[in-house]
Amino acid sequence: MSSASPLALLGNLGYDVRAMSYARPNIEQMHGYVPGEQPKVPGLIKLNTNENPYPPSPKVFEALRAAVDERLRLYPDPQSLGLRQKLGRRFGFDPAQILIGNGCDDILNLCVRAFVGEGEKLAYFWPSYSLYPVLADIQGAQKIELPLDDQFQIRSVPSVAGVKLLFITQPNAPSGVWLHKEKLRDIIETMDGVVVVDEAYVDFASDNCLNFIGKYPNVLVARSFSKSSALAGMRLGWVVGPTELIGALDKVRDSYNVSRLSQLAGEAAIDDVPYFEETVRKVKATRERVRRQLEDWSFGVLPSETNFVFAKPPAPLTAKRWFDGLRERKVLVRWWDADRIRDFARVSIGTDKEMDKFLEATHETLR
Numbered sequence: 001m002s003s004a005s006p007l008a009l010l011g012n013l014g015y016d017v018r019a020m021s022y023a024r025p026n027i028e029q030m031h032g033y034v035p036g037e038q039p040k041v042p043g044l045i046k047l048n049t050n051e052n053p054y055p056p057s058p059k060v061f062e063a064l065r066a067a068v069d070e071r072l073r074l075y076p077d078p079q080s081l082g083l084r085q086k087l088g089r090r091f092g093f094d095p096a097q098i099l100i101g102n103g104c105d106d107i108l109n110l111c112v113r114a115f116v117g118e119g120e121k122l123a124y125f126w127p128s129y130s131l132y133p134v135l136a137d138i139q140g141a142q143k144i145e146l147p148l149d150d151q152f153q154i155r156s157v158p159s160v161a162g163v164k165l166l167f168i169t170q171p172n173a174p175s176g177v178w179l180h181k182e183k184l185r186d187i188i189e190t191m192d193g194v195v196v197v198d199e200a201y202v203d204f205a206s207d208n209c210l211n212f213i214g215k216y217p218n219v220l221v222a223r224s225f226s227k228s229s230a231l232a233g234m235r236l237g238w239v240v241g242p243t244e245l246i247g248a249l250d251k252v253r254d255s256y257n258v259s260r261l262s263q264l265a266g267e268a269a270i271d272d273v274p275y276f277e278e279t280v281r282k283v284k285a286t287r288e289r290v291r292r293q294l295e296d297w298s299f300g301v302l303p304s305e306t307n308f309v310f311a312k313p314p315a316p317l318t319a320k321r322w323f324d325g326l327r328e329r330k331v332l333v334r335w336w337d338a339d340r341i342r343d344f345a346r347v348s349i350g351t352d353k354e355m356d357k358f359l360e361a362t363h364e365t366l367r
């Protein structure tokens with residue numbers, strides 16, 4: 001019997017095997033999501049993926065240590081009930097309105113799978129989180145990009161006729177700006193499809209959109225434990241909304257989509273409110289200090305309600321040269337060679353010591 005591969009056999013039969021693929025055509029054609037670099041360079045100051053510079057609460061470590069035992073052979077609670085109950089109590093929702101995900105990205109993916117069919121419309125503001133178009137491409141959905149204005153705000157209510165799912169990042173990324181809530185309300189009221197307000201950074205803002213839940217039958221709010229709770233490595237996110245929408249997501253998710261340890265880490269993080277508040281307060285204070293210093297040096301800094309700043313250096317320094325200059329000095333920030341945003345770099349807020357080094361390196365690149 002021949003050991004040749006099926007593709008080789010087809011080639012022998014005269015088919016053009018280079019043109020053949022096992023993947024669906026939209027998967028062949030699309031580009032995958034490019035995450036921020038996780039460098040292995042020792043001593044690098046990492047300000048490129050909006051992680052929390054402070055460790056998770058000590059209560060998280062205690063809970064994890066106590067859980068690392070033979071119970072790891074058992075599957076986790078498929079409903080993540082303990083975590084949903086804690087979130088429900090903390091934010092004033094019924095646990096039936098909450099679903100837990102393997103990171104907020106998992107929640108966003110579930111929303112696309114549950115609410116948008118192939119060829120149907122998925123909309124998002126632009127520039128915004130670059131995962132949305134990737135999720136649309138995976139699904140074979142039609143992408144509707146709604147442009148933000150020069151201040152990265154929504155100028156007028158866009159047409160959303162026929163849109164099955166709209167992602168709104170609040171506060172937005174990578175700009176960091178808070179989108180006017182009245183505008184969001186106007187848009188939601190014209191939407192027939194589902195609106196997902198992606199509040200991954202909202203704990204660094206002074207408002208949120210949780211009061212949309214209960215008011216609108218088509219709105220979900222998605223949250224992350226990666227940023228304000230310093231649990232990016234555990235992969236934990238959640239979504240709250242009407243039980244009908246949550247029920248649809250529940251059918252789509254993996255039955256054991258959140259590990260035993262992640263559930264416990266989330267519960268312990270929620271229990272430690274003082275630690276959470278203190279670390280968020282520190283990040284916000286550092287953010288304001290960094291913003292003031294950059295503005296003193298004539299950088300254009302967008303008003304940030306997140307744990308990062310999006311800043312444009314003064315000419316003749318370009319964002320790319322600023323990014324390169326920082327990297328040479330072992331400070332890693334994020335820069336995209338993309339329309340609308342290539343004049344800016346995004347800088348995650350680190351500890352005060354890290355930000356002093358960042359500012360020192362920035363000052364050197366200005367010279």
Ligand SMILES: Cc1ncc(COP(=O)(O)O)c(C=O)c1O
Pocket residue numbers: 049050102103104105106129169173198200223224225226232236237
């Ligand atoms: C706007 C936005 N939404 C969601 C996420 C994903 O969060 P998670 O780490 O919980 O998957 C990110 C991560 O950077 C983000 O920037």
